[in-house]
Amino acid sequence: xxxxxxxxxxxxxxxxxxxxxxxxxxxxxxxxxxxxxxxxxxxxxxxxxxxxxxxxxxxxxxxxxxxxxxxxxxxxxxxxxxxxxxxxxxxxxxxxxxxxxx
Numbered sequence: 001x002x003x004x005x006x007x008x009x010x011x012x013x014x015x016x017x018x019x020x021x022x023x024x025x026x027x028x029x030x031x032x033x034x035x036x037x038x039x040x041x042x043x044x045x046x047x048x049x050x051x052x053x054x055x056x057x058x059x060x061x062x063x064x065x066x067x068x069x070x071x072x073x074x075x076x077x078x079x080x081x082x083x084x085x086x087x088x089x090x091x092x093x094x095x096x097x098x099x100x101x102x
Contacts, residue, residue: 016047019077020061027068034079039081 014022023040026032045060052057069077 004079016044016053016058017055018059019044019047020058020065021075023065024061027065027073032073034076034083037076038083039079041066057097 019040023037023044025031026040044065047053048059048062054098063080069080
């Protein structure tokens with residue numbers, strides 16, 4: 001593990017990839033709560049919507065995160081969707097790619 005000699009590196013602004021990594025780590029450790037999932041997904045979704053990210057692998061990782069959540073923690077995803085709906089009127093379409101009527 002590389003330890004930076006610059007303290008500035010310890011307090012840098014996280015990238016979208018960093019946020020996806022955090023989401024995946026929480027998911028894998030079974031520490032992902034509805035509140036954490038909602039906060040991270042909203043933040044990641046905003047990053048992807050607002051910023052022109054050139055690295056297409058970030059979009060792929062986002063899709064994989066949503067798919068994992070859908071198949072392994074569908075109850076959490078449903079609660080995230082309900083919470084998202086109460087805060088705004090649209091839910092990202094990619095969350096329900098296999099279910100067009102939702």
